[in-house]
Amino acid sequence: MKLLDTLHRWTGGLIGLVLAMLGLSGTILLYEHLWIGVPGTGDALRSDLATVAATTEKLMAMPGAQGIIYADERFRLHQLRFGEGAGAYASQSGEIATRWASQWERPELWIFDFHHHLFAGDSGEWVIGVAGLCGLFFVISGVILWWRTRRTFQLRLWPKRLSRPSILMHHRDLGIVVAPLLLISIVTGTMMIFRPFALGMVAPFGPVAETAKALEPPKYRGGPLAEKPDYTAMLTEARRRFPDAEFRILSLPRKAGDPISLRMKQPDEWLPNGRSTLAFDAATGEVLGARDALKLPPGAQAFNKAFPIHASKVGGWAWRILLTISGLAMAMLGSLAVWTFWFRRPKAAKHPAKKTALASI
Template sequence: MKLLSLLHRWTGGIVGILLAVTGLSGTVLLWEDSWIMLDGAHDPALADPVAMGRAIKVARETAPGLSRVTFAGDEIGLHQAVYSDGSGAYIMQEGTVVDRWSGMWERPELWLFDLHHYLFLGETGKTITGVLGILLLAFTISGTILWWRTRKTFRFRLWPPRYTASAIVRHHRDLGVVASPLLIVAAATGTLMIFPAVSGFVLSPLGEAHQKPALPAELAPVGPATDWQSVMRNAQAVFPSAAPRRLMLPSKPGEPIAIRFRQDFEWTPNGRSYVWIAPDSAAVVGMDDPAKAGAVSAISETFYPIHAAKVGGIVWRLAMTFAGLALVLLGLLASWSFWRGQIGKPAGRRRVAQRPRRAVGQS
């Protein structure tokens, strides 16, 4: 038990601040739809292929190198255009550009997303956040084991009563055990999203992972002749009752246009129903229906909406908000008290070396 306590304290002291950063950034992102206050941000989303085709044309005319357009939805009533150079724009559903940015630092929701997922370190940071998720799982399990010995002194507090080492430790244990079920859910879903190989291994008893259909690779490129209204109209005909969520332009010459839809049974906000369209003729050249994808795909699809509280309504969003804020307190106070104790040891607990006693008769 002493070894478990030692590992828990030292590892928490080292990575506690990083866990607090991911917890705080994730909590703010949970309420993203509430603090984006641009014109049209709270307009109801309209699934009109004609209006969407017009908005795509506006996005292409606004700047070169359009990469994708995320359509207005339940969270925000604006289309978001993203360009290959990292710039972007918000476009009202009737086609007016309401905001432009040249990089993520000009929009808080963009750099917060990058901080939460990548720690501003790209793919390396993504791997680090995955490791942090694994460590958080280990902390919740080991913390619950350590708490069990002191369960009779349990007292739930949102804040420690005093800033002494013992008070902070008791607060840490009691808050941690209350938040541990939610922290386990957040850590597990986040880690499984970052490490799909782990997810595939965990879910392998349920079947094989779903494979995307083969697509043509020698189509005519997107150009002035591309009829965006026909593109949206033909894609919508594949999933008539689904909501169009995102259009992705080909990353390589010859590839089709990809459009994501969200069907009623899907939890993921942007859906996983795909339609691929030929840029020149607007003909459908492929489709992928998650209703036919099997159990592994259905379970994997729930990781993000559970993690980001995109399902469960206000109750689950408040629960994950509590988990995020608890992680901030657990991480910051654990690191602060740990390093304060380590730095204070040499001055406060310095032992005076004693000279060995001489044997009787020695000079």
């Protein structure tokens, strides 16, 4: 138990600040649709094919346009994507509401980048993944260590004093209360970073090999991007194949030969941007392939539910409030753990000098 206690303290001391910042930034992102503050977010949602097709043709004709994230019930503006982090919000009729040349001009974008990449791309994802695994150990070991002191439990939202004993008692007792929420947040977040971990978590739903194969994006080859792709024809074909689905993300090819990709969300899908996809030949607009997310193996469908749970895209306000508690608790527990470990460490006990006995002759 002493070894577990030492590992728990060192885990908190070394990784606690990262977990605290992830908890705080994640909590802020839960409410981004409320504070972005761009005109048009309250417009009525227009998802009919004619309107979406006309707007798509208009927006994608803009120089440098690389794709669109379509408006939905939560955020009723289209997000147009350009290169190098540039973008724009546009109304559902195709009028530009605001533009930016870099993600640093939009707080919702750089906070998202920090929460997902720590501003460091793939390297940052690895750091977050390791922090997630450490956080998982932190929660499990904390529950085990709490059990031996369970009789002194006292729930406080804030330490009684900012002394080391009070902070440790608060850390222990608040931690056990929010442990289930922290476990859900950490597990679902880590699943999106480390695929082997995710496959292990969804293994009870089906064969791992089958799930892994289903999660791999299909590869298609087509011709070079046409000068004026017929987006209306593509959207019409997509609506024919998935008549009840919402248009979510349109993406141009990243390199020659790649298809134009369209993601759609069917009513029974949890993911806000869906996983039902169509691939169109960039040269001709012909359908190269389509994938129905609701027909994926059970393991893949279980994996696709991790992000909606993690980001409160399901469950309404009740679940969002619980995740808010989880995020704020993680921020508090992580930051106080680092502070007590590095700046409030117990002082070494001072042993009185041994008196030298004088021998008498």
